């Protein structure tokens with residue numbers, strides 16, 4: 164095998180073996196054995212219009228013979244920039260690169276350049292791509308955190324420089340008191356705080372309004388750049404999830420859906436912060452680079468994807484998502500399962516735990532075996548989700564696809580109960596037990 168583990172993307176590995184995709188169209192993916200599945204994974208929420216949407220394919224087909232990457236800028240970036248600044252209130256300027264990872268990396272640099280400070284803060288369970296300074300504290304959180312609820316970060320990957328751990332302050336998600344305590348202690352040292360308005364990879368856990376309010380207040384007070392990472396959440400409200408909370412960050416990072424299925428990232432925000440990317444004589448200090456940054460294919464596809472994702476399309480998608488969540492919760496109630504569904508609108512996650520899931524620590528208590536068995540059970544019944552139980556809807560989906568998901572979930576549950584997993588799956592209220600299953 165020439166590719167280590169057989170695949171380049173570590174997150175796509177799972178037991179007992181992986182199925183390679185042969186092709187995908189609309190809501191369906193087909194693997195090499197010809198098994199067709201409804202795609203509730205959507206490449207980690209990137210494919211908001213499903214696979215090969217005809218309008219996007221048409222626009223990209225028209226662009227391809229005109230070139231896929233230029234030696235000078237393409238005007239399509241000005242168009243997409245207008246579109247994004249028109250949607251996102253806090254965004255006066257924006258620039259593009261190739262991934263959410265890159266967008267976050269340059270956003271952090273801009274914050275350091277602006278403030279002259281080095282350290283940054285992020286939240287437990289927060290995933291912001293795979294650059295050094297954000298690959299800490301997403302998983303395997305220690306059981307006890309310190310008296311001000313600030314946790315010593317630990318590496319999520321080998322090979323990080325020690326500074327990536329030292330320079331990061333890790334704060335508990337959805338804990339306004341922890342935010343105030345951490346900012347009181349570290350605020351003057353911080354260049355930026357980066358936050359997802361809904362913890363995505365950490366469990367699809369919506370932020371509580373008071374938490375974001377405290378964060379905005381404290382970062383303003385301490386002169387810290389607040390970066391709202393909307394790489395995964397722009398799909399949830401026309402102006403990004405920040406608009407639903409009334410949050411006005413200094414910078415916003417984007418990716419996924421704004422590329423219409425092609426690689427992209429973007430960082431944007433208030434003009435005085437984005438000034439860091441101007442020429443030196445205009446106060447700029449930070450370079451955004453990349454051979455394929457702002458290529459006309461991603462920008463063309465992204466424009467069409469955003470045109471299609473207007474306020475009505477988002478409302479419909481979110482309604483469908485609420486119905487799916489309702490259906491899954493119905494199954495959980497009917498079978499008295501030690502499980503719950505978290506999420507908002509078109510994105511949600513099944514958690515095999517009875518600890519209320521408000522943060523990544525609670526999500527981490529989920530039973531890993533039941534998580535994997537549910538994922539495989541759904542896959543065997545024609546439903547593709549992420550291994551950790553995250554589901555994302557796409558605009559071509561209909562009620563029938565939602566009904567199929569809910570039926571497949573119930574069928575999976577029945578099969579697992581039949582196979583003797585009941586003790587691990589069922590609530591133990593009558594015996595007064597709670598918390599983690601003994602073997603998890």
Ligand SMILES: Cc1ncc(COP(=O)(O)O)c(C=O)c1O
Nearest residue numbers: 262263264290291292394395418
């Ligand atoms: C919130 C968030 N930020 C950043 C990223 C990184 O984006 P990319 O995978 O395009 O590098 C992701 C990817 O899942 C994400 O969910």
